[in-house]
Amino acid sequence: MLTTETRYQRGQRALAEIDGEAGQKVIDALADIAPDFARYVIEFPFGDIYTRPGLSLREREIATIAALCALGNATPQLKVHIHASLNVGLTRTEITETLMQMAVYAGFPAALNGLFAAKEVFASHNEIKAQSKVE
Amino acid sequence: MLTTETRYQRGQRALAEIDGEAGQKVIDALADIAPDFARYVIEFPFGDIYTRPGLSLREREIATIAALCALGNATPQLKVHIHASLNVGLTRTEITETLMQMAVYAGFPAALNGLFAAKEVFASHNEIKAQSKVE
Amino acid sequence: MLTTETRYQRGQRALAEIDGEAGQKVIDALADIAPDFARYVIEFPFGDIYTRPGLSLREREIATIAALCALGNATPQLKVHIHASLNVGLTRTEITETLMQMAVYAGFPAALNGLFAAKEVFASHNEIKAQSKVE
Amino acid sequence: MLTTETRYQRGQRALAEIDGEAGQKVIDALADIAPDFARYVIEFPFGDIYTRPGLSLREREIATIAALCALGNATPQLKVHIHASLNVGLTRTEITETLMQMAVYAGFPAALNGLFAAKEVFASHNEIKAQSKVE
Amino acid sequence: MLTTETRYQRGQRALAEIDGEAGQKVIDALADIAPDFARYVIEFPFGDIYTRPGLSLREREIATIAALCALGNATPQLKVHIHASLNVGLTRTEITETLMQMAVYAGFPAALNGLFAAKEVFASHNEIKAQSKVE
Amino acid sequence: MLTTETRYQRGQRALAEIDGEAGQKVIDALADIAPDFARYVIEFPFGDIYTRPGLSLREREIATIAALCALGNATPQLKVHIHASLNVGLTRTEITETLMQMAVYAGFPAALNGLFAAKEVFASHNEIKAQSKVE
Numbered sequence: 022m023l024t025t026e027t028r029y030q031r032g033q034r035a036l037a038e039i040d041g042e043a044g045q046k047v048i049d050a051l052a053d054i055a056p057d058f059a060r061y062v063i064e065f066p067f068g069d070i071y072t073r074p075g076l077s078l079r080e081r082e083i084a085t086i087a088a089l090c091a092l093g094n095a096t097p098q099l100k101v102h103i104h105a106s107l108n109v110g111l112t113r114t115e116i117t118e119t120l121m122q123m124a125v126y127a128g129f130p131a132a133l134n135g136l137f138a139a140k141e142v143f144a145s146h147n148e149i150k151a152q153s154k155v156e
Numbered sequence: 157m158l159t160t161e162t163r164y165q166r167g168q169r170a171l172a173e174i175d176g177e178a179g180q181k182v183i184d185a186l187a188d189i190a191p192d193f194a195r196y197v198i199e200f201p202f203g204d205i206y207t208r209p210g211l212s213l214r215e216r217e218i219a220t221i222a223a224l225c226a227l228g229n230a231t232p233q234l235k236v237h238i239h240a241s242l243n244v245g246l247t248r249t250e251i252t253e254t255l256m257q258m259a260v261y262a263g264f265p266a267a268l269n270g271l272f273a274a275k276e277v278f279a280s281h282n283e284i285k286a287q288s289k290v291e
Numbered sequence: 292m293l294t295t296e297t298r299y300q301r302g303q304r305a306l307a308e309i310d311g312e313a314g315q316k317v318i319d320a321l322a323d324i325a326p327d328f329a330r331y332v333i334e335f336p337f338g339d340i341y342t343r344p345g346l347s348l349r350e351r352e353i354a355t356i357a358a359l360c361a362l363g364n365a366t367p368q369l370k371v372h373i374h375a376s377l378n379v380g381l382t383r384t385e386i387t388e389t390l391m392q393m394a395v396y397a398g399f400p401a402a403l404n405g406l407f408a409a410k411e412v413f414a415s416h417n418e419i420k421a422q423s424k425v426e
Numbered sequence: 427m428l429t430t431e432t433r434y435q436r437g438q439r440a441l442a443e444i445d446g447e448a449g450q451k452v453i454d455a456l457a458d459i460a461p462d463f464a465r466y467v468i469e470f471p472f473g474d475i476y477t478r479p480g481l482s483l484r485e486r487e488i489a490t491i492a493a494l495c496a497l498g499n500a501t502p503q504l505k506v507h508i509h510a511s512l513n514v515g516l517t518r519t520e521i522t523e524t525l526m527q528m529a530v531y532a533g534f535p536a537a538l539n540g541l542f543a544a545k546e547v548f549a550s551h552n553e554i555k556a557q558s559k560v561e
Numbered sequence: 562m563l564t565t566e567t568r569y570q571r572g573q574r575a576l577a578e579i580d581g582e583a584g585q586k587v588i589d590a591l592a593d594i595a596p597d598f599a600r601y602v603i604e605f606p607f608g609d610i611y612t613r614p615g616l617s618l619r620e621r622e623i624a625t626i627a628a629l630c631a632l633g634n635a636t637p638q639l640k641v642h643i644h645a646s647l648n649v650g651l652t653r654t655e656i657t658e659t660l661m662q663m664a665v666y667a668g669f670p671a672a673l674n675g676l677f678a679a680k681e682v683f684a685s686h687n688e689i690k691a692q693s694k695v696e
Numbered sequence: 697m698l699t700t701e702t703r704y705q706r707g708q709r710a711l712a713e714i715d716g717e718a719g720q721k722v723i724d725a726l727a728d729i730a731p732d733f734a735r736y737v738i739e740f741p742f743g744d745i746y747t748r749p750g751l752s753l754r755e756r757e758i759a760t761i762a763a764l765c766a767l768g769n770a771t772p773q774l775k776v777h778i779h780a781s782l783n784v785g786l787t788r789t790e791i792t793e794t795l796m797q798m799a800v801y802a803g804f805p806a807a808l809n810g811l812f813a814a815k816e817v818f819a820s821h822n823e824i825k826a827q828s829k830v831e
Contacts, residue, residue: 047403054410055387057748058394058402065740066260066399073732075253080218083211084254087219088226088261091668093499094363095261095400117460118210119219124463125201126223126230128631128666129471130500132463133452140459182673189680190657192478193664193672200470201669208462226398228769229633230670252730259733263361263396264741265770267733268722275729317538324545325522327613328529328537335605336534336800343597345793350758353751354794357759358766358801364498365535365801388750389759395741396763396770471665480658481623488620489627489659493666496628496803500666523615524624530606531628531635531803533766587808594815595792598799598807606804634768635805 029060032068039071039078041108043101078109083119090120090135091127099135103142113143164195167203174206174213176243178236213244218254225255225270226262234270238277248278299330302338309341309348311378313371348379353389360390360405361397369405373412383413434465437473444476444483446513448506483514488524495525495540496532504540508547518548569600572608579611579618581648583641618649623659630660630675631667639675643682653683704735707743714746714753716783718776753784758794765795765810766802774810778817788818 036044051059071081082105089099106116116139124132171179186194206216217240224234241251251274259267306314321329341351352375359369376386386409394402441449456464476486487510494504511521521544529537576584591599611621622645629639646656656679664672711719726734746756757780764774781791791814799807 050410051403051406054413055391055406058387058391058406061391061394061740061744062399062403065736065744069736069740070257070260073253073256075249076218076257080215080250080254081257083215083218084222084257085261087222088258089400091223092226092262092363092398092400093497095398095404098261098400098403114210115215117463118208119215121208121460121463121466122205122211122216122219123223124466124668125205126220126233126668126670127227128497128500128664128668128671129467130494130497130503130666131668133456133467133503134500136456136460136463140455143459185680186673186676189683190661190676193657193661193676196470196474196661196664197669197673200466200474204466204470224670227633227668227670228767230668230674233670233673252733256730256733256736259398259736261398261400263394263398263401263767263770264737265396265764265767265773266398268726268737268773269770271726271730271733275725278729320545321538321541324548325526325541328522328526328541331526331529331605331609332534332538335601335609339601339605340797340800343793343796345789346758346797350755350790350794351797353755353758354762354797355801357762358798359535361763361767362498362533362535362802365533365539368535368538368801384750385755388748389755391748392745392751392756392759393763395745396760396773397767475662475665478658478661480654481662485620485623485655485659486662488616488623489662490666492624492627493631493663496632497667503666519615520620523613524620526613527610527616527621527624528628529803530610531625531638531805532632533799533801533803533806535801536803590815591808591811594818595796595811598792598796598811601796601799602804602808629805632768632803632805635803635809638805638808 028064028068030068031072032063032066035067035071036063039067039082039105039109040101041104043104047101079106079111082106082109082111083115086116086135087119087123090123090138091131093127093131093134096134096138099138100142103139104146107142107146113139163199163203165203166207167198167201170202170206171198174202174217174240174244175236176239178239182236214241214246217241217244217246218250221251221270222254222258225258225273226266228262228266228269231269231273234273235277238274239281242277242281248274298334298338300338301342302333302336305337305341306333309337309352309375309379310371311374313374317371349376349381352376352379352381353385356386356405357389357393360393360408361401363397363401363404366404366408369408370412373409374416377412377416383409433469433473435473436477437468437471440472440476441468444472444487444510444514445506446509448509452506484511484516487511487514487516488520491521491540492524492528495528495543496536498532498536498539501539501543504543505547508544509551512547512551518544568604568608570608571612572603572606575607575611576603579607579622579645579649580641581644583644587641619646619651622646622649622651623655626656626675627659627663630663630678631671633667633671633674636674636678639678640682643679644686647682647686653679703739703743705743706747707738707741710742710746711738714742714757714780714784715776716779718779722776754781754786757781757784757786758790761791761810762794762798765798765813766806768802768806768809771809771813774813775817778814779821782817782821788814 048059085102086106089095103116120135121132183194220237221241224230255270256267258270318329355372356376359365373386390405391402393405453464490507491511494500525540526537528540588599625642626646629635660675661672663675723734760777761781764770795810796807
C-alpha cells in the first residue's frame, strides 16, 4: 500500500498548500456521497499533477483560473482557485489580468463572470484579514 | 486618428513579437472577407490586452494555451499559440505541463488533443531549425 | 389530428413514468411563456426518443445524466434526470459511478458539480421517504 | 486622445440605447475590480461592434440572445440582452421564438433555461410598467 | 398517419427552401445508419420550428449561424447554414457581421473560425455562379 | 512500488479489453511528447475508473459515448469509444440510439456528428471483418 498512500499523502500536502480550508471542505462534502472520488481528487489532480516539476504553483494557478474562467460552467471551482491563487502568491492584479484576457478567447461574458467571482473572493479575503487584525 | 493608430501600431508590434508569421497569416486571410475584423484582432487582443503590464508574455501564453486547450474547439488558434509560447520563451516542458494539467479541468480528451497539437507544432519547429542550420 | 395526439399522448405517458412530478412542473412553467414549446418537450424527447426500443430506460438515463453532467450548463435538468434515474430503477451507486466517470471526459469540476447535484436529489428523496412513512 | 475618446463616447451611447440601466450597472460593478475592463466593454462590443452598419440592432440582438442561450453559461448576460432586445424593439414573441429555436442547435435544456430567463425578464418588465402607470 | 405525414411534408418543403441540396445530402447520409433520425431532422427542426410564424427565415438564419459560430463544435452544420443564409436572402455582409459579433460573446477564435467557414462557402458559391454563366 | 504498478497493470488490462489496438496507439503516440501522461491515461481512467464495480463496461461505454457526443469537441476519442462500445458488447443499434438521444440534450448538430462518426467506425469494422474472413 506504500505507493498509493504516498500519492495520497503528497496530494494532501499539495491540497492543503494550494486550496487550504476551501479544498478540504470539498473533500469533506464528498464523504457521504462518493468517498472514493474524494480520494481521487487528492491523488490525481494534487498528488500527480500539481506536485510535478516543470511549472511553478503560481504558473499552474494561472493556467487553472484561465481554463475555469473560459469554460464558464464551474463557478464554485473557479472561486476555490482564485482563493488558491492568492495562497500561492499571485497578486490580485495578476489574477484580474488573467481573467480579463479570457475576453479574447472565451468572450466578454466569461471574463465578466470570472471578474465578478474574483470580486467576491477578494471581498471575503478582506473580511478575513480585518477579522484576524481584531483578534 | 492618433490614438486608434497607436492601438493598431502597438497591436502590430505585439502580434509580430508573439505570433510571428503565423499571426500575420491569419490577418492576411481576413483581408478579403472581413478586413475590419483583421483590424480588431490587432487592436483589441494585441493592442489592448497583450501589451498590458501586470503579467509577463510567458504568463499570458500559459493562460491562453490553457484556455484554448480546455475549450477544445479552436485547434488552429491553439497551434498558433503553442508556437507563440515558444516565441516568448516557454520551454516545451512548460507547454506540455500546462496542457497535461487541463486533464483535471476539462477532461482527458481535451488534454490529449492539446498534447497532439503541441506534438505537431514541435515537429514543425524541428524542421525549421534543421533547415536554418543547412542554409 | 390522430397522429400528433398519439405522439403527445405517448410522450405524456413517458414523461410521467420517467420524470414524474418534476417533469410536469417544467411543462406547467412553460404554459404562459411558450406553450408550444411545452408540447414539443412532450412530443420529441419523450414521445419520439425515450419511447423508442433499442435501449432500456435505465440505459437512456445513464446516457442523459452522463451528457448533462459533462456539459455542465444545465444543472436544473441534471437534477430532474437524477431523480428520473431513481424512478426508472438505477441505484444511487449506479448514478454516482456515472457521474464520477465524467471526471475523465469533462474534468473534475464537472464531476464534482454532478455529484453535489446528486447529493441534493438523494437528500430530498430521503425526506420524501421519511414523510411518507409518517403519513 | 480624440479617437479613443470617440470610441468610448460612441460605445456609451450604444450601451445606453441597447442595455439601458442594466448595462450601466455592469460597468459600475467593474469600477473597483477592473476599471480598464469596464472601458473595454464600452469600447469594443459597443463602440466597435454594435455601432457598425450592416445589421440592425434588432438583428444584432437576435444573434446575441441566440448565442448566449446556446452557450448556456452566461445567464446574467442573457437576461441583460433579453431586456436589451425589448429595448431595441423585438417583441416577446420574437424573443421566445429565437430561444425555442436553440433547442435544435444546443439542446432542449439550453432552450428551457433561456425561456425561463425570458420569463423572469418579462415579469420584471410587467412590474416596471405597472409601477410607471401608478406614478 | 395524416398529421405525422404533414409535419414530414411541411419539413421537407422547409428543408428544400432553406438548406437546398446540402440539406438533402445530410438526410441521404443518414439513410443507412439512422433512418429514423433523418425523419426527425425533417420533422422537428424543419417541420416544427422553421415553419413557425413569429420570425422570418432571414432572422431564423441569423440566430442559427450566431449559435453555431458561438458553440464552435459543429463546423459542417455552420457551413450548411451559411449556405442556407444566402438562400433565404441574407447578404454576405449580414452574414459576416453576425459572425464578427460572436467575438464578443464566444471569443475571437470562434469568430475567426466562423469567418473562415464563410470564406469557404462564399468561394464555392462564386464557382457555382461562374459555372452557371458558362453553361 | 507495488500499488502504483498494480494500478498501471490493472489499467493496461482494462485498456486492452476496452479500447484494444486503438487505445494502445494513443498511448504510443504520447511516448515522445508526454510519457508521464501516457501513464496517467492508463492509471486513472482505466486503472481507477473503468475497473470499478457498480456499472458494467457496457453501461460505462454508454455514458462515455453520450458525453463525448454531447461535448462535441473530441471526435478522435468518440471514435475510439464507439469502437470500444462494440468491443464490450454494445450492438450498433444501442450505439446509434445513444447518439440519437443526444439531439435532445446537446442539439441536432452534436447528434449528427456523433452518428457520422459511428458510420465511419462501423464501416471500418465491416472491412476488418471482411478481411479476416479472407485470411
